[in-house]
Amino acid sequence: MSADYLDGNALAGPLAEIFATDVSAAVGRCASCGLTGPVASLRVYSRAPGLVARCPGCEEVVLRLVRSPDAAWLDLRGAVCLRIPLGGP
Amino acid sequence: MTTFTRGFRGRRRGGDDRLPPGQYLTEDFPVLSAGPTPDVPPDRWEFAIHTETGQAHRWTWQELMALPYETPTVDIHCVTTWSKLDTTWQGVSLDVLFEDVETAAEYALVHSYGGYTTNLPLEDLLDGKAWIAYRYEGEELAPVHGGPARLLVPHLYFWKSAKWVRGIRLLTEDWPGFWETAGYHNYGDPWREQRYADD
Ligand SMILES: [Zn+2]
DSSP states (O other), X not given: OTTSXXXXXXXXXXXXXXXXXXXXXXXXXXXXXXXXXXGGGSEEEOSSSSEEEEOTTTOOEEEEEEEXXXXXXXXXXXXXXXXXXXXXX | XXXXXXXXXXXXXXXXXXXXXXXXXXXXXXXXXXXXXXXXXXXXXXXXXXOTTSOEEEEEHHHHHTSOOBOOEEEEEOTTSEEEEXXXXXXXXXXXXXTTOOOOOOEEEEEETTSOEEEEEGGGGXXXXXXXXXXXXXXXXXXXXXXXXXXXXXXXXXXXXXXXXXXXXXXXXXXXXXXXXXXXXXXXXXXXXXXXXXX
């Protein structure tokens, strides 16, 4: 099972294309079990038609990202909210 | 029992015209998975067809094994661009499982152990086009490839061939599945290169 998934830092590059900030440091809450933690702590299944990031607590899907040559589809319904750190004033 | 051969035995065509656009040939069998491999011992395995009127038809592993099987040889095409020719399977045709199912539904939502789903028109599961497959290349289907049993619908991209298949829900309205809600094409015909939602 150990090589099944990557850690959430694998999302940093693909999400950098969409967000103006590093989302792997963002803290989210799993919509399924309530576990709260950084995106970097998710389990990313990348040997798939897209990236599937699952909660390390309950294994439910927190985030999905599909990239075609000219578009990206981002599904965040498994995340209640993301707290994205931004530079202060 | 029945041997179903798709392909061009006798007047064999070369690899190229069996390769849909944008695909390359592979000899190995890449493992693709959107999540952890579920552990489904056959004695706890069950397959069910739920109709739009709420009727359920269920099979245990023993009951599935007792059904007539076929041994299709088919080409498979993954949307991640690999194709594999002449794969050999053993499984029960969906025509057998649907024999006593009364339905007016046109859509099917396939669901799996582990939570995966995929949708397709019911007619794409019938008339010798789909199987519940439990052996691959003469051996028990390995869990990483969907064992104990997976759906096999080789005329569509392979994400439609749900691993660890658990059941089929018949619907009067189409309901998109796991990849179909995340940018992938609703139908997924490899010969028309229907990869993404906007293809
Ligand atoms: Zn969770």
